[in-house]
Amino acid sequence: MSSHVERHHPTKPPITVGTGKSRFIEGLVQTAIEKDPRVAWFSLAILAAAIGKSKVDGSTAHTVSRIRQADLIAIDDIGQLTIGEDAAEAFYRVVDAACGSPLATGMEF
Template sequence: MNTPTAPALPVDLEQLLRRMRLPYLRKAAPDVLATARAQRWDPAEVLRVLITEEVTGRDSATRRMRRRTANFPTGKTFSTWRAEESSISEATQNSLSTLEWISRGENLAVAGPSGTGKSHFVEALAHAAIEQDLRVAWFTLETLTQTISKSKVDASIARTVARICRCDLIVVDDIGMLPAGQDAAEAFYRIVDAAYERRSIAVTSNIHPSGFDTIMPKTLATATVDRLLHHAHLVQTTGESHRLAEALAGKGVTPLKQP
């Protein structure tokens, strides 16, 4: 059975809602008003439902925009995270998942062998942060270096660093996969120093942060790690690569159909 279509809004009301830039309220209004008339809602209830539609719609749009601007690598969330297979203790996973450490401006460093779920776990935390209306920026050390280096051209380094540090959580992924030169070490230091005790930084690395001086200039590495770890949760993952295990088990690809 077809549901009857709610009558359209009067043209003048439609124009007013467009002028007031209330798209979600405008979209919901025909159905809400039809229901209100049929069920004899109190006027205050009508107003509450319509305003709630607008607020909910705007919040959802903001989260979508923040996901796009965060520049996540894969879109992995806790919906695909297998907590029981992680070497990170359940208590640590649960504690970090509350995101209280972000509200306190604390950092997170996750170190361990490649393929042990470091990036997946941190990205899931970052997605959860956006769901709690926080702002996130995601970088690899390479993309962070590129971003800072570009700002040197027009002498806007301070503005670029300030813009990045407006985010509640700044992620630098996969440190240690490649040697880091002076520019990379400088870019990393600038962000860690500017965010120190103000914003949260999460890093993933296949080496312990105390070993960053083996991949970048020692002076900058020492100053960076000193600030990074002062108020930080250090998590170490262990075990074999999940990616390699899946590949060896034939789970990395869709089986080919036999002719």
């Protein structure tokens, strides 16, 4: 588990239902916390709610910037359900900021 934390690049657990993805993320986050980095851990629904709330008061850039300051960003429950535009936008904004370069998409946000 610690090798995933030390590599500093995106890690994607298996996609199949019931393979322990959430447990894997839990272990990854716990290992990272023990090594003392900053961790941001969300379900996709919670991330969408945070970005949605920030759109209301105009603080989306600030919210994404605060999330981006984390050494590890874990987003769980991706692909569990069909997501709406707000969740897709939230996921896009965080991934775009974390990758450090603009991502191409046909969606308008």
